[in-house]
Amino acid sequence: MTEVASLVERVWRGEAASMLGALSRRLGDFDLAEEALAEAVTEALKRWPEDGVPQSPTGWLVTTGWRRAVDRLRREVVGREKIAAVGAEPPPQPGVDDRLAMIFACCHPDLAEAARVALTLYAASGLSTAEIAAAFLVPVPTMAQRLSRAKRQLRERGVRFEVPEPAAYGDRLPAVLAVIYLVFNEGYLSTGARQRRELAREGLELARQVAVLLPHEPEAAALVALLELHEARAATRFDSRGRIVLLEHQDRRRWDRELIDRAALRLRAAVAQGRPGPYQLHAGITALHALAPSYEGTRWADVRALYDRLYALDPSPVVLLSRSVATRFTHGPQAALAEVLDLRERLSEYRLWHATHADLLALLGRRDAALAAASRALDLATNPAERELMSRRIAEFRA
Known part of the structure; x- marks a missing residue:
């Protein structure tokens, strides 16, 4: 991949949600915004090698996409009324609100939860359909149909790409948190190029933004704590050859203790609100590992008890499988x-x-x-x- 192509991919991966959000909010049409940005990316790959990379690659892509969208509206009969409203306006400037607006719009309660998470992951992270299909363990054509159907439903329902009113947060929050967790994991579990690790930092930043937006939602704060606890030991998850280093073999001296302490304080504040949820329990388990003096010295009985509580909320066999690791230390192999x-x-x-x-x-x-x-x-x-x-x-x- 050329240097310019790598830069374009990095910008798309990191700023997809804010760019799509800015255009979708102004145009009121996810598909049109997506197609316009795709054309802008194609044009960037042609022009930047000759003209040089612009000072603001994100701004260039949004401006170019905006112009392409306006041109398309002028050519289409159905777009003539809309063009009267948006054609004379300057290109939008993407920001944090646009990213959050895109995430909340894609997590519309009228969509099935699987479609919400898949569409938000697609829009918020710049992941390809194939990568999302792999995350959901479904064939690529199945995921392509799911994404297409979800976008069509948003268009038919006239969904506005704006951060909803506080009263609507509750219905959308579980899917919002789920997709942010998936975005983080997509980068955290990767040994690939630097932009893949940046995806984990993107997920952590999105989680922090949602927690600021919803300061009285303990699950939002708990997700931040969970991601911070994972990020605190990211430097030890892989060795110099890119091989996985299991938790029991990681060098705990290299963990970010300051970040662990901040995450633990954040988690305690979330739990103190008295509304337990799965992210609080996941974070509690991860905190026990992060604060333990050694793998063998982990408070395994407490870990197992938290898995029992998690299973009561989320009766998944995967939770029981994870609990079995604690059972090995509490009751034997x-x-x-x-x-x-x-x-x-x-x-x-x-x-x-x-x-x-x-x-x-x-x-x-x-x-x-x-x-x-x-x-x-x-x-x-x-x-x-x-x-x-x-x-x-x-x-x-x-x-």
């Missing part, structure tokens, strides 16, 4: 294995079930069975770093 085996039918195609199964079998000395389980986890893994980790585990089991 045989008890943990029994919990994992109870989940076999519900998680038979989930790579982390097989990876956890393999680790417990190895602890119990059943190397052949552990090797088979690890091999199945490798078959199901798609992330290159996860595949490398499972390959290492297989080599250890064979040694």
Whole structure:
């Protein structure tokens, strides 16, 4: 990829929501804004190598997209009334409000929650349809249809791309927080180029903005605390060769203790509001790991108790699988294995079930069975770093 193409991609990844939000708010049409920006990106790839990169790449793309949208409205019969309202106005200047407006608009309560999250992830992060399909474990054509249908529903309902009134926050907040968490994870779990790590920082910044916007929503504050706790140890998640370093092997001296302390204070303030939610419990579990003197010295009984409370709110088999790690330390590996085996039918195609199964079998000395389980986890893994980790585990089991 050329330097200019890399810059264009980086701008799109980081500013997609604010650019789309600025144009959509003015035009009242997500599809038109998206198409106009796509044309602007194409033009940038042609012109910037010759003319040089503008001082404000984001401003250039929005201005060019605005002009393309106005030109299209002038050519279309249905756009002639709209052009009278917007044609004489200057191009919009994207900002924080536009990013939040785009996120809240895409999380409209009339959309199914899966469509809300997918569309917001698409608009807020600049991820491709293929990347979002991978996050949702669905085929690319299925995700393309889901996104197209969601955009059509927004257009048909005449949704305004504005931050809603406070009374409407409650209906949209769960999807807003979910998509921000996905944006963060897309960057946090990546070992790729720098712009992928910037996506994690983008997710953290969006979470902080939502928490400021909704200061009395403990789940918004808890999500910030959760992301800060993860970000505090981001430097130790991968080694110099880009290989995953498991929590138990990370160098805790390199963790950002100041950020951990701030996150813990934020979490305590959220919990003090007396309205428990899943992000508060996730953050509580992560805080116990972050504050522990060592992996073995973690307060595992407290971790397991928080997973029990989380399961009461979110009865997912993945929560029980995560709890089994704590069970290993509180009740022993045989008890943990029994919990994992109870989940076999519900998680038979989930790579982390097989990876956890393999680790417990190895602890119990059943190397052949552990090797088979690890091999199945490798078959199901798609992330290159996860595949490398499972390959290492297989080599250890064979040694």
